[in-house]
Every structure is written in C-alpha cells, then in structure tokens.
Amino acid sequence: MESYLDEAYERLRDTGPERNGWLSNHAPMAAEVLTRRGHGATVHRWLDEYGDQLESRPRGIDRIQQEAWRDPLGDPVRAGDWLNFFETEVREAPWRQVLATWWPRLLPGIAAGATHGVIRVGHAVRSLADEETPARALELAHGLAYWAARWQPLAPAGQGPYRSRDPRSALDAVPRVADQRFGIRHRLAQLAATDRWTEAAGAIPGTGTAQERLASITEASVLRYATHGHGSPIMLVHAATAPNAVLRTMPELPERLWQPSLEAAWAATAAVTAAYSPREPRPAPSSEDVSPAEVMSRAVSGGDEHAIKFVDTVIDFASSPGTLDAGLHAVRLIEGD
Structure with a gap:
C-alpha cells in the first residue's frame, strides 16, 4: 500500500x-x-x-x-x-x-x-x-x-429546547433551507435565517464519549443516505464523510480538542443535511448479500471519486445492518446522476 x-x-x-x-x-x-x-x-x-x-x-x-x-x-x-x-x-x-x-x-x-x-x-x-x-x-x-x-464558518448553533439521544431522529429534525436551486455557498448562507436551525445545530445527539457520539452520528448519516440520497447523490455523501474525517483525526489530537471537534462535525453534518435533503424520503433499496470488498469493487469499477470515498466511510461501519446497502445505493445513484 x-x-x-x-x-x-x-x-x-x-x-x-x-x-x-x-x-x-x-x-x-x-x-x-x-x-x-x-x-x-x-x-x-x-x-x-x-x-x-x-x-x-x-x-x-x-x-x-x-x-x-x-x-x-x-x-x-x-x-x-x-x-x-x-x-x-x-x-x-x-x-x-x-x-x-x-x-x-x-x-x-x-x-x-x-x-x-x-x-x-x-x-x-x-x-x-x-x-x-x-x-x-x-x-x-x-x-x-x-x-x-477556503475557511468558512457556519451560522452559529444555539441552545434550544430540542434534544435527542438518537442521531437519526436528530438528522430527521434538521430543517431544510428554503431555496435549494443553487450551489452550497448559496444554501449555507440561508442557515442563519432558517427556522429551528440554531436549535438543531446545537442539539448534538448521541451518548457516551465524544468519539462514540461522533461515530453514531456518522453511522446515522450513512444509513440516512439510503432513503434521502436521491435529494443530491453527490453532495449528501459529505454528511457522512465530513464527520468521519473528524472521527479519524480525533485519536491524533489532544483530548481537549475532542469535544469541540464533535460539535463542529455535527454542525457540518447538519448543515449539509439542511442544504440538500429532499422533502420526502424514498423507500430504501432492496438489500443484497455483499461483502465490504464487493461494495468497494463496484465503486472502483464506476470510478467516481465521491462513490469511492463514501464507500470507504461505509466500510468503517459495515458491521451495522443497512450500511452496505447504503453504499451500493450511493454507487448506483452517483453513476446515474
């Protein structure tokens, strides 16, 4: 290697x-x-x-x-x-x-x-x-x-009444930005004026250590792609790959930086979710009995860099039911996008 x-x-x-x-x-x-x-x-x-x-x-x-x-x-x-x-x-x-x-x-x-x-x-x-x-x-x-x-801050998170221990429920509660016609800079600029954004961005879900919470957020983002990835097949992969990048970095950082890393990673995931989620989910694709290596091989055969990187994150969570299906679904969506 x-x-x-x-x-x-x-x-x-x-x-x-x-x-x-x-x-x-x-x-x-x-x-x-x-x-x-x-x-x-x-x-x-x-x-x-x-x-x-x-x-x-x-x-x-x-x-x-x-x-x-x-x-x-x-x-x-x-x-x-x-x-x-x-x-x-x-x-x-x-x-x-x-x-x-x-x-x-x-x-x-x-x-x-x-x-x-x-x-x-x-x-x-x-x-x-x-x-x-x-x-x-x-x-x-x-x-x-x-x-x-390219340093770009997000609209600030707040401390609202909303709280959830379940990352998937927290992602589902993230509000969509109103205008989804243009690119990410246009969409992120709307967050500050989006109703309930500050509460959702400040309500970091999960339990346990900072790394455990971030792992559960990343896994939830992978699984949510299976039903919401059609909203923007390429951009929504970053709702999972961005927090996973932070998660992979945390062991090499001083412990004092773990909590702010969790907070920033959740805000990034929530922001991408707000910017690109479709109005309605679609039924998850039928499951296939495939191995992590087979899913990666399909991504590599297609050649798209976003599919390759998303499946890389998927494999980190391959032991959880539905994650490999989300990876296959991403490959299909991106290749057909």
Missing part, C-alpha cells in the same frame, strides 16, 4: 487544491482510499483518467506571517501562500504538533470547500498514522492549506 500511495502523492504534489473555479481536487483523497482498500494497483490508472481535470498549483502572492495568520484566513486568492506556509510548518515541526496547533484555528471554518478541507486533512492524517513519510506530511500540509484558504 505504502509505495502506491507515496507515488500518488508525489505525482500530485504540484497540482492545485481546486479546479474549474472552486471544485475540489479529489485525487489525493481517492488515492488514499484506493491504496487502503486493496486497489493500490489501480491508483495510477485512476489518476491517468482523472488527471485531465486537474490544474497546476497556484502561485503565492505574499508570505504569510506566523503572527498575522488571521488576515488571510478564508481568502482563496492566498491559496498558494497557504501552501507555502504549511509546507514550511511540516518541515520544521512534527506533524502532530502542526495539527494540534492549527486544528482549533481551522475547526470553526469546517464548511471550507464544501467540507473538503477537513475531509482531505482526515485522509492525510490516516495515512500518516499508518506510516510517516515526507510525501504524507506534505499532503497534510496541502490539506491544511486548502482548509485555511
């Missing part, structure tokens, strides 16, 4: 974090999944097919100063500067130290790049937890840089 992944990261090191305006570069994330899930031999072929969509790394404008990092935060024009900044950071300090310093700074802007900032960081952290290599540290730097350049 290691050589395929490091080769892929080296191949992608001079590509930009976005393409066609502000669409995310999914190649590093997909490469990490393919190598982890037994498809490393397909990585370079997959990159050959995806590579035409990629753009070159953006050039820097001005050096970001340690003491003035707040000013360029959330400024996509400074993406090249953030890349230069974080490359220096991971060269000069252990990656966990860099992560612990910047995670709480970036976490309030978890909506960055339609949550792809935190998702890319989560994949990089998982690869580094397996093995520390220069290529993986550089990928973490690029993920953090993307998150910083």
